[in-house]
Amino acid sequence: MKGPYPDIQGGGSLILAWQVRNKRILVVGGGEVAAGRIVNVLNADAKVTVVSPRSGLNDEVAYRIDQKQVEYIDRKFEPSDLDGVDMVLTAVDDPEASSQIFKLCKEKRIPANIADVPPECDFYFGSVHRDGPLQIMVSTNGNGPKLANIVRRQIADGLPSNIGAAVTRVGILRRKLRKIAPAQEEGPKRMQWMSKVCEQWSLDELCEMTEEDMEELLGYYKPNTIPSLESIYRDLATLSPYEKTDFQLLANANEDFRQIWETNNHKLDFHDPETHKTLTKAILQEDFGLPIDLPDDRLCPPIPNRSNYVAWIQRLLDSTAPNLQGGYDPQRQVIGLDIGTGASAIYTLLSLRCRPNWTMCATDIDKKSFDYASRNLAINNMMTRVKLLQTLQDQPLIPLQYLAVEKLDFTICNPPFFLSHADMHASLEGEDRKRKPPAVCTGAEVEMVCEGGDLGFVTRIVNESLVLRDKVTWLHGSGLDKEMGRSLEFRRYASRERHRSYRRHRERIPTISHSLQIPHTNPKRSRHRHLTAKQPTNLPRSSLDMGSRKEVRGQYRRAKRLEPLVSSTHEKAPAISSQWW
Numbered sequence: 243m244k245g246p247y248p249d250i251q252g253g254g255s256l257i258l259a260w261q262v263r264n265k266r267i268l269v270v271g272g273g274e275v276a277a278g279r280i281v282n283v284l285n286a287d288a289k290v291t292v293v294s295p296r297s298g299l300n301d302e303v304a305y306r307i308d309q310k311q312v313e314y315i316d317r318k319f320e321p322s323d324l325d326g327v328d329m330v331l332t333a334v335d336d337p338e339a340s341s342q343i344f345k346l347c348k349e350k351r352i353p354a355n356i357a358d359v360p361p362e363c364d365f366y367f368g369s370v371h372r373d374g375p376l377q378i379m380v381s382t383n384g385n386g387p388k389l390a391n392i393v394r395r396q397i398a399d400g401l402p403s404n405i406g407a408a409v410t411r412v413g414i415l416r417r418k419l420r421k422i423a424p425a426q427e428e429g430p431k432r433m434q435w436m437s438k439v440c441e442q443w444s445l446d447e448l449c450e451m452t453e454e455d456m457e458e459l460l461g462y463y464k465p466n467t468i469p470s471l472e473s474i475y476r477d478l479a480t481l482s483p484y485e486k487t488d489f490q491l492l493a494n495a496n497e498d499f500r501q502i503w504e505t506n507n508h509k510l511d512f513h514d515p516e517t518h519k520t521l522t523k524a525i526l527q528e529d530f531g532l533p534i535d536l537p538d539d540r541l542c543p544p545i546p547n548r549s550n551y552v553a554w555i556q557r558l559l560d561s562t563a564p565n566l567q568g569g570y571d572p573q574r575q576v577i578g579l580d581i582g583t584g585a586s587a588i589y590t591l592l593s594l595r596c597r598p599n600w601t602m603c604a605t606d607i608d609k610k611s612f613d614y615a616s617r618n619l620a621i622n623n624m625m626t627r628v629k630l631l632q633t634l635q636d637q638p639l640i641p642l643q644y645l646a647v648e649k650l651d652f653t654i655c656n657p658p659f660f661l662s663h664a665d666m667h668a669s670l671e672g673e674d675r676k677r678k679p680p681a682v683c684t685g686a687e688v689e690m691v692c693e694g695g696d697l698g699f700v701t702r703i704v705n706e707s708l709v710l711r712d713k714v715t716w717l718h719g720s721g722l723d724k725e726m727g728r729s730l731e732f733r734r735y736a737s738r739e740r741h742r743s744y745r746r747h748r749e750r751i752p753t754i755s756h757s758l759q760i761p762h763t764n765p766k767r768s769r770h771r772h773l774t775a776k777q778p779t780n781l782p783r784s785s786l787d788m789g790s791r792k793e794v795r796g797q798y799r800r801a802k803r804l805e806p807l808v809s810s811t812h813e814k815a816p817a818i819s820s821q822w823w
């Protein structure tokens with residue numbers, strides 16, 4: 243005997259997860275206790291019949307009947323009610339009826355719970371906590387039902403808030419694994435690999451795992467290794483910028499987009515809001531595994547521009563890590579602020595999606611945008627990595643104090659462009675222009691118009707950063723042109739600060755970024771330029787295992803991804819070959 247083996251304690255119950263899906267369960271009684279039992283068995287997908295005189299129905303049971311969630315027999319129990327029944331639950335205030343039902347069930351060998359008569363129960367109920375597919379049941383084996391309830395609540399309070407979501411994600415991953423490795427003899431390897439994933443990835447990471455991540459992760463099953471989430475993240479900084487989207491490949495990958503693409507004979511009407519929205523959602527879904535929900539009356543971001551911009555910021559940060567010799571440190575904790583995140587929360591979503599060690603703060607003054615942003619972050623299980631703040635018009639744009647954040651590595655924003663309602667409409671309708679804008683703009687006034695237009699907005703940011711000084715490292719604001727840059731330079735000069743400014747010419751989104759932290763008298767000899775030269779030897783780590791990841795990539799993504807990364811991507815990065823105002 244090898245031992246030691248567990249002692250037998252006796253006197254307990256056999257606690258099981260009884261599968262009653264589509265089984266016929268009879269509930270006798272329609273009072274308060276019956277109402278609770280009905281919820282339990284409906285949650286387990288049983289087919290439920292309730293028998294009780296209507297006069298004795300409590301409100302909840304009446305509701306279930308009214309909603310047709312259960313079948314209903316309006317009378318007292320009769321023995322024929324047991325025909326074809328798989329399980330019986332009684333909750334009646336009539337001990338004689340209870341006893342009769344119990345005896346009949348024994349004869350027919352139907353498992354039964356007789357609510358107030360424990361000795362006549364084939365099984366007891368327990369106090370249950372439910373979070374998605376996770377269920378925890380506490381039983382005191384008839385000693386103290388109320389205590390069962392108290393213990394259950396204590397256990398539930400101690401659980402991580404995302405445990406149910408993590409279980410859901412693991413369930414999907416397991417099913418996918420069984421598809422790619424179905425063989426019986428794979429069993430031990432499958433189980434061991436699955437256990438290791440659960441052990442090595444945090445709950446947060448498991449929650450964040452998109453289906454796309456799962457596909458990549460499953461590529462590691464064969465060699466029997468467990469990559470970190472970091473190494474399977476889609477790292478924008480390692481990809482070629484979007485230049486031309488292959489709509490046909492996108493249509494092959496995305497059903498909603500395929501419908502629009504085919505209905506319109508492989509042409510896209512960019513002035514049609516629905517087309518624009520479907521395209522945005524399709525690219526986010528297929529390229530980033532980010533499902534989002536967008537209202538019709540708020541800005542719908544064009545993803546290629548936004549993604550290129552976030553990638554550029556990543557490269558800028560990679561090349562300027564304050565405590566490194568210029569390389570990318572995947573462990574580096576970066577915190578950014580998305581000012582006016584909008585309904586899509588696009589910059590925040592992309593930033594978080596592409597770097598696991600980044601966290602974000604996101605603000606918006608518009609309630610509707612704020613609510614949608616929260617929802618989009620929640621859908622993507624990113625709430626634990628973001629601080630969301632609904633701000634007021636007259637509050638700071640960089641509200642460090644309200645966010646309870648010490649320092650920011652960067653701020654990013656898409657400022658409202660227009661000075662007034664009239665200004666906005668004139669521009670969107672193409673007045674004063676030779677042709678109309680190339681695509682529809684569904685932005686609401688609250689996100690498109692502000693005092694001073696985009697210059698006014700970015701000027702506010704710069705002014706705040708001048709007060710915050712080294713609490714903010716980089717400021718980014720699209721919508722700036724050279725003239726604005728000059729006037730900001732003037733402000734900075736006036737405040738006796740020196741800053742650098744970068745401009746991104748590739749997508750023609752002029753951008754000012756400046757550092758308040760490391761001022762240089764002669765920008766041409768700046769440290770950043772110096773560090774840039776070292777880039778090829780300091781490639782992001784995740785770019786190195788692209789070969790193996792490519793195996794499991796979908797056709798659409800594979801077509802867009804760079805061939806194994808070469809140093810030229812970095813050399814090309816606009817942040818690095820920047821110009822000075």
Ligand SMILES: C[C@@]1(CC(=O)O)C2=NC(=C\c3[nH]c(c(CCC(=O)O)c3CC(=O)O)Cc3[nH]c(c(CC(=O)O)c3CCC(=O)O)/C=C3\N/C(=C\2)[C@@H](CCC(=O)O)[C@]3(C)CC(=O)O)/[C@H]1CCC(=O)O
Pocket residue numbers: 278279355356357358359360363365366367368369370380381382383384385386387388389390391394
């Ligand atoms: C877990 C839960 C599930 C559910 O009912 O769905 C459940 N009872 C719950 C609550 C509850 N029940 C009672 C009170 C009043 C306070 C108290 O007595 O403590 C409270 C508290 C309240 O209402 O808050 C009265 C009571 N219960 C039983 C009797 C008969 C007896 O003991 O003889 C009497 C009358 C006693 C008398 O007349 O003095 C018997 C049983 N109740 C059981 C389960 C089984 C044992 C489970 C276990 O021991 O763990 C068992 C044996 C059979 C069964 O029913 O399956 C549910 C928690 C729901 C939740 O989590 O919120």
Ligand SMILES: NC(=O)c1ccc[n+]([C@@H]2O[C@H](COP(=O)([O-])OP(=O)(O)OC[C@H]3O[C@@H](n4cnc5c(N)ncnc54)[C@H](O)[C@@H]3O)[C@@H](O)[C@H]2O)c1
Pocket residue numbers: 270271272273274275276293294295297298299300317318319333334335336339357358387
């Ligand atoms: N196990 C537990 O956790 C627990 C907790 C509280 C109460 N109880 C016991 O459970 C029983 C039900 O409690 P309740 O609060 O739901 O009572 P209740 O008075 O709210 O409901 C009793 C229900 O039984 C129905 N009924 C009575 N005789 C019937 C018959 N012959 N056929 C069909 N339906 C009939 C009534 O119409 C009514 O809907 C009581 O005996 C009570 O002591 C058990």
